[in-house]
Amino acid sequence: MGSGDALGVRMVHMLASGMNGMRTAGDLVMRMQMTRGMRLREAKAYVADKLGVSVRDLSDGVVMQDVRSEFGIGRLTELENECVGEPTAMEAKFNIAELLDLPINCVQRFAERVPSVGAAWKRGGEVT
């Protein structure tokens, strides 16, 4: 479904109308649609409220890079010397689950497999 299929098509949609994932808050809004089935307006409002920014800020890459760093929810890093101290994917997803009050499957399974982590993480629980 969506915007895929042919080579390059997706890039044009991203430029014309896309939130653009971790450059902004696109992945967070997408998670609310995927897991909660929220429609766009509701999902954007929910994420903006959790991050303490305006809905317009969600699509602003400059604003969101600072916000993502502040909350430890992952940033795109291209060069090695940009990566120091940035959370890894799994670390970021622990923080996203906490921030959005959202179950993330792999996070819950990680917490199960590493009991000391699961016990310390208050959202750790039974995977449904």
Next chain:
Amino acid sequence: MGTKLMTRMGDGTSVEMTRDELRTDIEEGVAAAVKRAKLPPLDDDEVAHLLEIFASQERMTGVKVGDEVVLSCDGSTSLRASRLDCLTDAEDVGNDLCELQQQDYSYKAVKTVVPSEQRLMQEAQYRLTIPVQYGAQADLGRYSKPDGPCPNWSELLPLGRIDEARAAQEEAASESEEDMVRIGEAMWEAGADGMDFDTSGAAGDADFLAVLKAVRRLREACPDLSIELGMASEFVLGMHGELEWEGVRLAGVWPVEQLRLAQRAGATIFGPAVNMNTGHSVAWNVARALTIIKPCMDVAEIPVHPNVGMGVCGMPMHPFPPIDAVARVSRAFIEILRVDGL
């Protein structure tokens, strides 16, 4: 005679039209949808808005700042790099989610390699921050002989052996449902964020029935699993003709009814598809697609992401759809229908 404007045909070739000719094309696209699907037309403001989008001569166009949407997808991997590298690239360039896929893009093919697909999914989840879903098609035809175990209904139907053809489709749908449920549960165990049932209904009503049943079972088994249900075409072909799901006859259902069924089954994202007519302009095709999908927006309880990959919903039928056409399709769906994503 008015100034000629460059626009595109449904096969992607460029063509020149006057503004009046473009307006006529849009109005005729709307009328074609009204006649075919028995739906209300776009209103005058929507037609005027669409005309402005397509009359624009800029190469690139887009939505207003702040009106951006999320983009789902059907497959994020290719032949040129490892699948994990492709998923990482998808995250780096700014995708909102990415999709692990097996090259056949058929659940029947995937079922033979489930453990390795699970391991890839688990690895992807450790590498990526954006959601990672698994996707393929029900692809019911693969369950018929000589590729599959069931009698071939495409051979039986021309012989007039209708009952046997229907029984074969029911058998195939049952096999397909089991495969999709088994793979969905396996991917959930591997940490997947979601499942994508793409091109649903491609082999007709039995194909769609298998997907609806699988979605319902997965929703009950995995309450937090994201389930995208994307369609193959604007209405479900009645290859069987008599199949029903929860009292609704599946043959001939249009997007708004498809959406209601997807919602009831437990899908979290719905992707309607509208067929292309390459003999008409992109503007004509987009006008027709918007008219057909518009009723979905009033009844949707879940996000609606129209399929705007190559060759559906107004997107030119060409491996490399022109940038100017793609951008106009993108903008039109968001500004006129207020879709939840693409």
